Amino acid sequence: MKRQSPVQLFLVKFKKQTMALAAFWVLVGIFLLGLAGTWITPFDPNRPVNEQYEEKGINPTKAMTGVIEVIGKMSDGTKRPLSDLALQSTNRQIADVRYSEGEAIVTPVGQGSTTALIAKDNVSTQVQVDVSVEGTSKVITQLLLHGPTSTVKKGDNFQLELEARLSNGEKLVGLEQIHSNLQQLQGANNSVSQGNSGFLLGKKKKEQLQVHYESTNEEVLRVNQDGIVTALGRGTGKVKVSLGSISTIVPIAVETAMKDPVLVQILVSQSQITLQDSSKHQPPSLLHWFGTDHQNRDIFSRVLAGTRATLFIGFVSVGIGAILGTLLGLLAGYYGRWVDSIITRLTDILLAFPGILLAIAVIAVLGPGMANIIFAVAVFTVPIFIRIVRGSALSLKQMTYVEAAKSIGVPDFVIIMRHILPGMLPVVMIYLTMRIGTAILLGAALSFLGLGGDITAPEWGAMLSAAKDNSRSLFYPTFFPGIAIVLTVVCFNLFGDGLRDTLDPKLKE
Structure with missing residues (x-):
């Protein structure tokens, strides 16, 4: 019988995770929308739709x-x-x-x-x-x-x-x-x-x-x-x-x-x-699937265009946080002593603050803006990865193959990159996936609070902030950006749970 490769074993186990598999394909669709969003939007997300009707050959008078x-x-x-x-x-x-x-x-x-x-x-x-x-x-x-x-x-x-x-x-x-x-x-x-x-x-x-x-x-x-x-x-x-x-x-x-x-x-x-007044807040219809906002901009187009910005915040901030947290966690777990003490104390200080307050403090120092939101979310992400990677490094450096490499004089850098890092990659990938959803939620919260720079940009959190004043009388300006955030975050969490169950060596068939 032909022996299956690790990739094949992973795919066989992951296919059994029904919810994670469904979440994965939804995320693929969201990712594709993020890439093609600006080209497939039916209307310009930054302009009122009534300024675009004539150029698109649309006559909404009859419908209105x-x-x-x-x-x-x-x-x-x-x-x-x-x-x-x-x-x-x-x-x-x-x-x-x-x-x-x-x-x-x-x-x-x-x-x-x-x-x-x-x-x-x-x-x-x-x-x-x-x-x-x-x-x-x-x-x-x-x-x-x-x-x-x-x-x-x-x-x-x-x-x-x-x-x-x-x-x-x-x-x-x-x-x-x-x-x-x-x-x-x-x-x-x-x-x-x-x-x-x-x-x-x-x-x-x-x-x-x-x-x-x-x-x-x-x-x-x-x-x-x-x-x-x-x-x-x-x-x-x-x-x-x-x-x-x-x-x-x-x-x-x-x-x-x-x-x-x-x-x-x-x-x-x-x-x-x-x-319905055609100048703003048009309800969902065949012409505007998600309706229009307070400036008569097409909400469906803005949600599509905002997918890229929202995913960019999540991926880049978590990527930066994962790289920095993994490097610092490897140093703390492998070398120990004063290096471990300094990094661990720094991690404890950062974890002492609630995530949203830590991010707001960073924005207060650096000022609002998309780049600063990414940095603030990255700062919130770093201590989580430090703790995860440090714990794995402490366990892996006691393994026999690591001791053998030390005994023959292999440099520490080679041991860390070749023997310890590969052993913790599954754990890092699991938490990386799960933290993207949290980062998207935190980035949307900062934009909702008006800390994202351009409040008119088609970004999901900024859209919620702009529509909150009319949320009691109109549901659709807040519902559709909100449901987009919820769907994306839930899918990342389900996908991360599926990866954890698939890559966990203690999970038995």
Whole structure:
């Protein structure tokens, strides 16, 4: 039977470490993304995306625009398409509205809440528009007036039934219920900051908050402010009711046949529409997989571009720390005595400080910057390797082959590099792999604290720092860089655990 080489034995044992093997392939993918990140990013990570749409041939207007279907309801119950509608946005700094082929097109301009007024003749309705805001207060969007269904006689008195509909679909039936809710609705809407528009916005005049009835033909109909109509003469009249900018009418025939039906209601496909401001904080979509940040930069592109910087911090800092720690640990473990005493005391001093505080102290002395972060993380890494390598060197220098090499006069440098160092390489490699994850986490923490130099750079810790002010209302600016850090650190730890279990000589099949 052919004997397997050490590499083959390692591969056979490592393949049995399912989690470590999966982590290894994830790390390979992350490493490849780090190498190719700046070339495969869909957008420039340092520029707002709205400055790049035109050069990339992208038209995001349709995706960012709200469409409201509009149709008219006539007095005989039929529905007809409308034309020559008057549309107006109460606050054009938040949204703009226009009419096109039976649809009201709402385009976001800024952030906040407003209303879009849709009117024709004596009938008008409004739609609540929320741009990049949530939990706004409800407003009255439509009035409905119900009158007699048949011809009335001269001298008849009758009550018109009024109904109001809110932006959340709720109905208020009758003058009493509408009046009782007006004060509550006004107070709720006054508490909205950036112009929640409509007749309920701000400190309007008192009469604007009252239901107002009027007759379009005083010779035929008379109406008081309680909605009671008196038929005065023969003919066809209309009663109009309004509340602020919202209004509707009901036609009434007195001792005559009803003429052509008139428009009594404007029907909209939705009374409340939520849009996103295209200038910043766009949510995750097919165009921007991870959304955009507070400067409207593509988060997916920044995460990809930041992979290289984050891995660079981890690999270089741990590499420097591993080289210095291994050399000092070899000297301390092999020579012992005063050399061991000095190096060990220095290690104890460094280990007495928590890692993050030690790194912050180094940054405080050297100043912020990427190079200084790498040096600070390396300083945090050195004492760990000193202890690991020193312990292994103390054990290996007692081995018979080392004693034999000393007895024949082999130089100390040759003994250290040829006989002792190879014996501890598996342990060094295991801890090297596991410390990369810790170094990435520490580097991200320093960048989060603003110690990484350029806070606008696409680096995961800096991205978390820039997005923390909006973390309560928006999850995606912090979630995706955070999950990238977690995934990378966990994979390095799992891979390191797998290497340890594979290379541990005490592990039996």
